[in-house]
Every structure is written in C-alpha cells, then in structure tokens.
Amino acid sequence: MEVTQTQQDGIVILGLKGRLDSNTSDDFEKKLLGLILAGETRLVLDFKELDYISSAGLRVLLKAAKELKRNNGRLAFCCLKDYIREIFELSGFVSFFPIHATLEESLMAS
C-alpha cells in the first residue's frame, strides 16, 4: 500500500492507495501512530484510491482514533469506495467516525 502525506491548514492528509489488510496494517499503524505521538491532532485519511480494507485495517483506525481522543484530536475519512463503505457499515464504523464524500468536506469539518 502506498501512503502519501500532505498538510493543509494544520491538517495532515494521508492518501491511501492499494490494500489495507494484515499484510500492510503494521507499517501503516507505525506511520499513523507516529504522527499522533509526534503531536498531530487533526488528520484526514483520503480513501479515494484505497481498494480494500480488512479487520486488520479497521483495528489500526480504531487504535489511532482512541489515541487521538486522549489528545482531543480528530480523525476523519473521505472518498470511500462503495466496497469500503460497505465494510465500514457492517463494522459499525459509520456511526463512530466522521465520513465525508469529498476531501474538501473533511477539511472544512476538521
């Protein structure tokens, strides 16, 4: 999985490309938690090019969200493909995370 990192108005934007599963989740966890431990509190994950997520990926997102909550931070997601949204829905994630249709909406809300 490829991860690109940009920043806009103090918000870190991570663009995920490929598959977030048990093969790639450990590296992504290090990256995401590393940013949070470094003090970043506002993050948006852009899933426009994310093709696949499994429970290993969901676990990383929850872990990051819990870490951020301790620091009054915020984690939002945008641009979910239908398949990713389906997994979020069946896992109950849609009621837990802010999810937006576009990156702009996520940035405005963050």
Added chain:
Amino acid sequence: MSGPSVDLTLQFLRRLDYLHLATGVSRLVCETIKHPSLPGNFGDEVELAVSEACTNAIRHADDADALATVAISFRVYENRLVIEVIDQGAGFDIDEVPLPEFDKHPEGGYGLYIIRTVMDEVHYTRGDHDNTLTMKKYF
C-alpha cells in the same frame, strides 16, 4: 447431485506473504461463476471472508512450528461456493467467540463477525491435528 465445477486446493506456509495468493485465487474462482443471479459484490465479500479466515489461521498457528501450513479449498457447486480453511493451530471454540461490542468500539474481534456477516453458513471443527473453518455462500 452433480459434483463441483471447480475443485481447487492451495496449501502454503503460515506466512502473511501468502495472503494475497489466497485472496487472489478467491477472485479467480468467483470469476468462474456465471450464474445470472450472482450479486455484483459476491467476489468482494468472498475475498473479505477469505482474507479474514486466512489471517486468523496464520496468526493463531503454533509459533514454534515454522513448517505449519494453511490449506484453503474452493469448490463451486450448482448453487453455492464452499470454502474450507484448514490450519494446524490450537484452534478455538467458535461458540465462545463473542460479537464485537460495537458501542465500545473494540480494536479486535471483527474478523469472525465479518466472516459470519458476508457468508451464508460458517462452521468450525477442531480436530486432533488440524482445524477446519467451512464457509458457504449461495447464489
């Protein structure tokens, strides 16, 4: 009753490197199913179940046994796909695996729940030497 139109078994060392092999083959098997009522997300859901099942089998295997393997078989029948994942780990009691407590947003426990959600039937048997997770999906 006719036999399966596809009957395929993969066996690999319990390393996550092989996960994509198993999920990739699940995609190819689903592509062989030409049934008119096949839902558009059939292959997606099967791939997800295979990924979760193989990850569990790989992660919960005996760490001391470097040669432990995971086998996955795919059988396509007239109205259903039957997948078996066989591992040589300690196994678990499927009836004792709780549903994730969604309001508490647990970090784990989603794998089996996802499998049960996307597949129509899920059974698990513990043997003396290996364990078999059987998943069926009808079309």
